[in-house]
Amino acid sequence: MTEIQIIKIIFGILLFLGGTVLIILSYVSGYRYLVQEKRCTAKVSGTIKKYTLGSRGGSSGIHLPVVYYVVDGVEYKRIGPEYKGYVQITKKGFATQNSMNYEEKNQVFYIHRNMNSVIGAAKNPIQELYPLDSQIDVYYDPGNPKLSYVLRYCNNKWVFWLMFLTGAVLWIVDVMIQIFL
Numbered sequence: 001m002t003e004i005q006i007i008k009i010i011f012g013i014l015l016f017l018g019g020t021v022l023i024i025l026s027y028v029s030g031y032r033y034l035v036q037e038k039r040c041t042a043k044v045s046g047t048i049k050k051y052t053l054g055s056r057g058g059s060s061g062i063h064l065p066v067v068y069y070v071v072d073g074v075e076y077k078r079i080g081p082e083y084k085g086y087v088q089i090t091k092k093g094f095a096t097q098n099s100m101n102y103e104e105k106n107q108v109f110y111i112h113r114n115m116n117s118v119i120g121a122a123k124n125p126i127q128e129l130y131p132l133d134s135q136i137d138v139y140y141d142p143g144n145p146k147l148s149y150v151l152r153y154c155n156n157k158w159v160f161w162l163m164f165l166t167g168a169v170l171w172i173v174d175v176m177i178q179i180f181l
Contacts, residue, residue, distance in 0.1 A: 008181060015174035022167030030160030037153050039141040044069050046138040046150065048130050052079055061123070062086055062109065065130045069138040071145035078138060080150025081130075083109040090114075100125055107154055 046069035056062040068077045084107040091114050101112045102125045111125050130136060140148035 008177060012174050012178050015170050015177070019167040019170030019174065022163045022170065026160050026163035026167065030156070030163060032147060033154075033156045034160055035141075036147065036149050037155075039143070040139040040148055040153070042071075042140050042142045042145075044071060044138050044140065045135045046078070048132055048134050048136060050132070051124065051127065056083075056086055062111075062126055063124045064126060065136070065150070067136055067138055067150050069140070069148070071140060074145070076140075076146055076148065078148045078150055080154075081136075081152060082149070082154040082156070083107055084154060084156060085109070087111070088113065100128075102129070107152075 046067040048065040049068050050066045051063040052066060053063070056064060064079050064082070066077055066079055068075055070076075083104070086109050088111045100114075100123065103110050103112075109125075136151055138148050138150050139153070140146075
């Protein structure tokens with residue numbers, strides 16, 4: 001075997017493994033977005049008991065609610081409501097009073113903050129919208145209550161398709177390299 005053939009085989013194995021990992025991750029993290037909209041037809045009231053430790057949207061300070069709901073005597077949990085994106089607009093000034101406004105447009109959460117540049121502590125805006133121990137609607141699949149979403153469906157199908165198609169392209173590139181090089 002020549003060095004070129006060895007490199008081609010090793011590169012082919014790595015491309016195949018990378019594509020496989022992406023396709024598996026697409027099903028683990030994104031497949032639910034493909035089926036939620038059609039299958040989650042039943043509705044129950046859930047209770048917000050805590051917030052996620054990790055923040056969403058980079059430095060926006062968004063910690064989503066963790067909602068617990070009961071179906072047929074079994075308790076489930078779901079993080080939500082989810083958003084497609086988070087946009088934070090912060091204005092800092094020396095003698096500015098801390099204030100925050102937020103709005104949702106097309107499933108994107110916008111945060112408008114005015115912060116004091118000396119003493120500026122940012123709060124979680126979701127906590128004001130959805131306080132602890134408040135009730136919120138959860139939609140779930142009657143056949144599989146673990147499949148659910150909170151308040152409204154968030155169309156993040158692109159997560160699945162981006163990873164799945166990237167993995168498939170890696171497989172195609174791998175086959176092309178093995179055949180034509």
